[in-house]
Amino acid sequence: MALKALDIYKLLPKKNCKECGDPTCLTFAMKLAGGKADLDLCPYLSDEAKSVLGATTRPPIRLVKIGVGTKNFKVGEETVLYRHEKTFYHPPGLVFRVTDTMPAEEIVAITRRVRDEVLTRVGADLRFNGIAIENVSGSAETFARAVETVEKVEAHLPPVLISKDTAALKAALVHCGTYRPLLHAATQDNVQEMCALARQHGCPLVVRSGSLDDLVNLVKTCTADGVTDLVLDLAPENFGEFIRRSTAVRQLAITRAVPDLGYPVYLNAAETGQEDAAVALGIVKYGSVIVTDPLPSGSAKAALTLRQNIYTDPQKPIQMNPGIYRVGSPDKDSPVLMTVNFSLTFFTLQGYLESARVPCFMLIVDTEGLSVLTAVAAGKLSEMLVRDSIKTFGLENEVSHRKLIIPGYASPLSGRIEDATGWKVLVGPRDAAEIGEYLHQEWKK
Amino acid sequence: MPFEMNFGWTTPIGEVVLGATKADGGTRRISYRIGGGTTLPFLESSPSSPAPLIAFEICDNPDFWSPIVKDYCGDVVNNANEWAKKADADYGADLVRLHLTSTKQRNFSDIASLGSVVEGVLSATSLPVIIEGSNEPKIDSEVYQKCGEAGQGERLLLGTAEAGKYRSIAAAALAYNHSIIAQSPIDINLAKQLNILLKEIGVQRDHIVIDPYTGALGYGFEYSYSAMERIRFSALKGDTDLAMPMICSSADTLTIKEVREAGDGLQDETAIQWELFTCLAAATAGAEILCVRHPGTIVPLRKALAGMKQPAQSAGVP
Numbered sequence: 001m002a003l004k005a006l007d008i009y010k011l012l013p014k015k016n017c018k019e020c021g022d023p024t025c026l027t028f029a030m031k032l033a034g035g036k037a038d039l040d041l042c043p044y045l046s047d048e049a050k051s052v053l054g055a056t057t058r059p060p061i062r063l064v065k066i067g068v069g070t071k072n073f074k075v076g077e078e079t080v081l082y083r084h085e086k087t088f089y090h091p092p093g094l095v096f097r098v099t100d101t102m103p104a105e106e107i108v109a110i111t112r113r114v115r116d117e118v119l120t121r122v123g124a125d126l127r128f129n130g131i132a133i134e135n136v137s138g139s140a141e142t143f144a145r146a147v148e149t150v151e152k153v154e155a156h157l158p159p160v161l162i163s164k165d166t167a168a169l170k171a172a173l174v175h176c177g178t179y180r181p182l183l184h185a186a187t188q189d190n191v192q193e194m195c196a197l198a199r200q201h202g203c204p205l206v207v208r209s210g211s212l213d214d215l216v217n218l219v220k221t222c223t224a225d226g227v228t229d230l231v232l233d234l235a236p237e238n239f240g241e242f243i244r245r246s247t248a249v250r251q252l253a254i255t256r257a258v259p260d261l262g263y264p265v266y267l268n269a270a271e272t273g274q275e276d277a278a279v280a281l282g283i284v285k286y287g288s289v290i291v292t293d294p295l296p297s298g299s300a301k302a303a304l305t306l307r308q309n310i311y312t313d314p315q316k317p318i319q320m321n322p323g324i325y326r327v328g329s330p331d332k333d334s335p336v337l338m339t340v341n342f343s344l345t346f347f348t349l350q351g352y353l354e355s356a357r358v359p360c361f362m363l364i365v366d367t368e369g370l371s372v373l374t375a376v377a378a379g380k381l382s383e384m385l386v387r388d389s390i391k392t393f394g395l396e397n398e399v400s401h402r403k404l405i406i407p408g409y410a411s412p413l414s415g416r417i418e419d420a421t422g423w424k425v426l427v428g429p430r431d432a433a434e435i436g437e438y439l440h441q442e443w444k445k
Numbered sequence: 446m447p448f449e450m451n452f453g454w455t456t457p458i459g460e461v462v463l464g465a466t467k468a469d470g471g472t473r474r475i476s477y478r479i480g481g482g483t484t485l486p487f488l489e490s491s492p493s494s495p496a497p498l499i500a501f502e503i504c505d506n507p508d509f510w511s512p513i514v515k516d517y518c519g520d521v522v523n524n525a526n527e528w529a530k531k532a533d534a535d536y537g538a539d540l541v542r543l544h545l546t547s548t549k550q551r552n553f554s555d556i557a558s559l560g561s562v563v564e565g566v567l568s569a570t571s572l573p574v575i576i577e578g579s580n581e582p583k584i585d586s587e588v589y590q591k592c593g594e595a596g597q598g599e600r601l602l603l604g605t606a607e608a609g610k611y612r613s614i615a616a617a618a619l620a621y622n623h624s625i626i627a628q629s630p631i632d633i634n635l636a637k638q639l640n641i642l643l644k645e646i647g648v649q650r651d652h653i654v655i656d657p658y659t660g661a662l663g664y665g666f667e668y669s670y671s672a673m674e675r676i677r678f679s680a681l682k683g684d685t686d687l688a689m690p691m692i693c694s695s696a697d698t699l700t701i702k703e704v705r706e707a708g709d710g711l712q713d714e715t716a717i718q719w720e721l722f723t724c725l726a727a728a729t730a731g732a733e734i735l736c737v738r739h740p741g742t743i744v745p746l747r748k749a750l751a752g753m754k755q756p757a758q759s760a761g762v763p
């Protein structure tokens with residue numbers, strides 16, 4: 001099973017030639033041990049080293065890149081079954097599907113939507129990732145035209161090409177063959193031809209079967225044929241089978257029990273008859289490429305938010321640097337609002353302050369990324385912290401008054417903060433949504 | 446399948462019975478036995494345990510309720526009995542969860558009236574019922590006593606015990622043979638501690654449902670999700686102080702910005718989708734009672750859960 005860095009080091013050439021991109025063989029060995037590098041990067045390995053290290057050092061789930069340019073997305077290289085064990089690294093690509101029987105305007109509209117739609121949460125821009133074009137017409141020509149329609153929008157989105165017919169795929173690849181589209185799908189019936197196409201265009205390839213045995217065989221055929229950027233479509237008949245197969249693949253891959261299942265998982269939500277639910281399950285249960293018909297607004301936002309939640313690092317909340325932040329162009333008489341350095345809190349408050357259109361200062365104190373209520377409950381938000389922050393960040397030089405607005409949930413601390421800082425404390429509302437009204441009414445007094 | 450997932454689980458999740466039928470001395474038309482899982486949720490290839498239950502939440506004073514739900518449900522929110530009837534007959538819930546929000550009024554003292562509220566709901570629906578008592582330490586013990594008494598024989602699920610307040614609710618549960626919800630703030634150790642405290646004062650394991658606290662989607666849900674996974678995992682590994690079924694309420698979700706400010710015509714859809722996403726994720730993490738407040742969530746949620754519970758089919762792959 002997993003080798004230690006030193007064991008790996010013993011098998012490396014020890015030339016320290018840097019060609020692998022690492023400064024020394026030892027640092028390369030450490031990366032290999034952590035599943036963070038690919039063995040092929042060292043050109044000087046002995047055959048013995050290759051055979052010993054081959055199976056155990058590559059990441060248990062292969063990293064697969066889909067698309068090119070700034071919008072490409074990478075999936076795979078996960079190492080755990082539960083996010084609390086470490087973290088989930090590569091969020092699934094959420095891909096909207098069009099069919100080649102749709103009118104061109106509709107295809108264009110959906111492509112533009114994927115290009116333009118963005119949900120900004122916690123300082124991050126959340127987007128859908130690509131566009132899948134499905135050949136339902138049965139005609140290679142129609143399929144190629146639909147792909148051409150998508151490409152003409154110049155949205156540069158990673159494409160997924162869905163067709164059983166290699167002739168249709170071939171025709172479509174004329175329009176996007178250099179953009180690393182994901183090809184769907186190789187089955188027992190067409191695996192040879194699919195591999196040829198994938199090799200010719202350097203594309204990642206989906207292999208599809210409802211049986212894990214078949215998948216292993218397909219993977220073996222593809223890799224023997226030189227196609228290694230693979231994605232697994234588990235062809236689930238129902239949600240239960242998706243959860244079971246996807247969990248099995250993850251478990252067998254990360255334990256390296258079945259290395260041939262060490263690839264990211266594909267899910268076509270559009271195939272399940274209940275897309276919103278399928279997308280939710282795909283996100284939590286190890287889906288890496290999730291194809292869906294364009295989601296309505298409610299589920300679109302829920303999906304992006306769930307994905308953001310599940311793929312944040314459970315060990316450290318997303319944090320802001322403590323300090324003084326400005327909203328608008330505040331002056332010496334502008335209000336100062338104190339809050340914690342949990343990003344979610346910061347951005348929620350900032351959003352409401354911006355729409356309130358009252359220029360002000362935000363004093364962000366270091367609660368190690370805890371929210372207001374959590375920080376108060378844990379004793380992380382204290383009068384000393386507020387006093388020291390005022391001093392350290394030089395708040396006294398920013399404003400001529402000495403008034404500090406604190407969050408409603410921090411009201412138990414108001415007296416102590418006044419005593420420790422000498423500033424007059426005003427207890428703001430609990431809900432940041434009411435901050436605009438509060439400032440308009442209270443601050444002017 | 447030659448590929449066996451081997452997790453080395455040793456201990457099944459304990460079972461809890463909700464509701465009592467005539468045969469058991471109650472008046473419910475059905476009772477549920479939840480728990481009993483032997484592996485991670487939905488992994489059994491021929492599932493023996495039931496799909497998670499869907500509880501619809503109502504209250505006896507809608508002042509404290511989401512305006513989205515009030516607009517959608519209409520006048521019925523002013524009458525807990527009618528609302529419970531609707532939850533059962535029209536919305537299609539498995540359970541009704543009644544929140545005694547009237548106790549939140551300032552200086553509330555009409556404890557006696559709570560008994561008839563509970564009785565009213567119990568006669569309006571023959572589904573098993575969850576009762577959420579007060580949040581006010583001063584009246585807690587009387588409130589729970591009243592609720593327990595009014596539901597005598599019905600095997601209620603009483604909520605909510607927390608580390609700082611569990612005695613009065615436990616007393617009512619013990620006296621009238623109800624089960625209780627044990628809530629802790631998103632922390633596996635605190636969940637365990639509370640269960641131990643309950644055990645020490647005599648509440649049996651088969652009368653406890655764990656509420657690990659559900660943060661709203663986008664506002665802490667990821668912590669709840671992992672806490673649930675860890676509780677389930679530890680239980681299966683043999684920690685009997687955590688081997689109880691779990692309950693998840695997506696209630697916080699209706700109060701967040703994205704849902705409140707969804708925009709005209711989009712509020713219901715958004716509320717439903719956010720509840721749906723929260724509940725489905727919670728179910729995969731181990732929750733066995735999923736509580737919703739928007740009636741529109743029930744149908745899609747039930748459909749998805751049924752799919753998740755479907756057994757393996759013969760390998761007929763399209």
Ligand code: B12
Nearest residue numbers: 317339345370371372373374378406407428432630660665
């Ligand atoms: C996620 C979460 C956690 C996460 C931490 C997440 C984090 N980074 O903070 C974890 C799991 C680690 C956690 C731990 C704990 N938690 Co906790 N947690 C939550 C949860 C579910 C959500 C918190 C959140 O993200 N809120 C969203 C942010 C945006 O809210 P916020 O920071 O308060 O900001 C809002 C307002 O305060 C206001 N605002 C913010 N700044 C300002 C500034 C001004 C000037 C104004 C006017 C307004 C304003 O605007 C925001 C939006 O309205 C809450 C429940 C809840 N519904 O709030 C419990 C909750 C806060 N936790 C609680 C507790 C008790 C704890 C623990 C102490 C438990 C324990 N003993 O371990 C620990 C403490 C942490 C520790 N010891 O490490 C309790 C607090 C009880 C209380 N009333 O005091 C809560 C309420 C849960 C409960 N009901 O039991 N928690």
Ligand code: SF4
Nearest residue numbers: 016017018020025042
């Ligand atoms: S390329 Fe090989 S030999 Fe050169 S430094 Fe890297 S590991 Fe050592």
